Amino acid sequence: MMSAPITRIRKRSLASRAIGTDAAVWRMDGILFVAVAALCTIGTLLVWSSTRTWTAIEPTGLLKKHLLNLCVGAILCGLISMVDHRRLRAYAPVAYMMALLALALVITPVGSTVNGSHSWIMLGGGFAMQPSELAKPALILLLAMLLSEPAEGTDRPRPLDVVLALLAAGLTMGLVMLQPDLGTTMVLTVITASLLIFSGIRKRWIAAVVLVAVTVAGLVWFLGLLQPYQVARFTAFMNPASDPRGVGYNATQALIAIGSGEIYGKGLFEGGQTTGRFVPEQHTDFIFTVAGEEFGFLGALTVVVLLGVVLVRGIAIARQSDDRFGALVAAAVVCWFAFQTFINVGMTIGIMPITGLPLPFVSYGGTATFANMIGVGLLQAIHSGRRT
Numbered sequence: 001m002m003s004a005p006i007t008r009i010r011k012r013s014l015a016s017r018a019i020g021t022d023a024a025v026w027r028m029d030g031i032l033f034v035a036v037a038a039l040c041t042i043g044t045l046l047v048w049s050s051t052r053t054w055t056a057i058e059p060t061g062l063l064k065k066h067l068l069n070l071c072v073g074a075i076l077c078g079l080i081s082m083v084d085h086r087r088l089r090a091y092a093p094v095a096y097m098m099a100l101l102a103l104a105l106v107i108t109p110v111g112s113t114v115n116g117s118h119s120w121i122m123l124g125g126g127f128a129m130q131p132s133e134l135a136k137p138a139l140i141l142l143l144a145m146l147l148s149e150p151a152e153g154t155d156r157p158r159p160l161d162v163v164l165a166l167l168a169a170g171l172t173m174g175l176v177m178l179q180p181d182l183g184t185t186m187v188l189t190v191i192t193a194s195l196l197i198f199s200g201i202r203k204r205w206i207a208a209v210v211l212v213a214v215t216v217a218g219l220v221w222f223l224g225l226l227q228p229y230q231v232a233r234f235t236a237f238m239n240p241a242s243d244p245r246g247v248g249y250n251a252t253q254a255l256i257a258i259g260s261g262e263i264y265g266k267g268l269f270e271g272g273q274t275t276g277r278f279v280p281e282q283h284t285d286f287i288f289t290v291a292g293e294e295f296g297f298l299g300a301l302t303v304v305v306l307l308g309v310v311l312v313r314g315i316a317i318a319r320q321s322d323d324r325f326g327a328l329v330a331a332a333v334v335c336w337f338a339f340q341t342f343i344n345v346g347m348t349i350g351i352m353p354i355t356g357l358p359l360p361f362v363s364y365g366g367t368a369t370f371a372n373m374i375g376v377g378l379l380q381a382i383h384s385g386r387r388t
Contacts, residue, residue: 028081028383028384039361042303043287043361047363048060049274049290050283053275053277066364076370077380080374080377085325085378088329092145096139099138099139100175106119107179128366133184134374137371137374137378142168143169143191144195144325146161146168165195173188183356187357249280254347255350257274258293260273262296265296265297266293272293286348287359288345291303
C-alpha cells in the first residue's frame, strides 16, 4: 500500500530536479555565453591557422586536441553553472587542498619541464596537466570563503581570516615560484590583492601587504632568484631593438606580424609570418599576433571587444550578487581575466614584458582552457543564484 505514494514522491523528485536543471540553463547570462562562444570560435580558427603547417603527417592534430579541450571545458563550465554557488563554499577547502597537492607533485620527479618551466605533469597520450592553472579558481574560492564572513558588528572580514587568506595565498605562490612560473605568480598576486581590497579590509592592512610584496619582489630581483630567461624578457622589454635576433626576437617579430595585417588583414591562412612560423609560440602566448596579421586591426579589435564584453558582464554579475561570497568570487574572476588579457595583448604590441600568459578563451591550451571555463561557470552560477 505504501509503494504507490513512495513511487509518486520519487517521480516528483526526479521531475523537480529536471525542472531545476532546465531553469538553471535558462537563467544563464546569454550575453556572457555568446561572447565566450565567439572567442572560442575565433581562437579555434587561429589555432588551426598557426599549427596547420607544423607537420604534413597530421596537420590537424593540435586542432583536434584543442577542440577536445574546449569540449571538456564546456562540460566543466556547464556542470559548475548548474550548482548553487553558495554550496561551493563548503567545497572550497577541498578544491584548494587538491590544487596544493598537485602543485607539490610538480616539484617532485613526477613533474616535467616544458619551455624552461617545471610546471607540468605528463598524463600520457600527448596530454599534460598544469596544476598552477587550476590553482587560480581554487584560490579564488578559498579566499572568498574566508573573506566573505564579516566580523561581528562590522562589514569587514575578521583579522584572523585575513591572516589565513594571506598564508594560503603565500603558500600557493611559493609553490608556483619554485617551478618557476613568474606569469602565473603575478596572476595569483592580482587575484589575492583584488579579493583583499573588495572584501573591505582596513587601509593599514593593504599598506602592510603592499610593503611586504614590494620587499619580496625586490629581494627576488637583487638576490638573483629569477631564471636567466626571465631576466632576459625584462631586458628585451626595455630595449627590444638592442638584440633583435636574440632576447628581443619574440617582441620584434610580434610587432612585425601585427603591423603587417594593417586594417583588414591578409586573410585566414594567408599570413606570411604565421605560415613561416617566424613568431615563437604563436598558437599559445602569441596567438594575438595571428589575429592581427590575418584579421587585421578590425579583427584584433573584435577579439578585444569580445573580451571586454566578458569583463563587463562579470562586473555586472558581481555588482548584482545577493551575497558577499558570490560578489567576491565574481570580482576576482573578472580581475583574473582582465589582468591576463592586458598582459597578453600588451606583450604582443610591446607595452608589457613577455611573461608567458595565454590569452583567455583564444590561445591553445588544455589546463588553461579548463581553468578559464571553470571561471565562466562560476560567473554563470552566481548569476543564476541571484535570480533564483
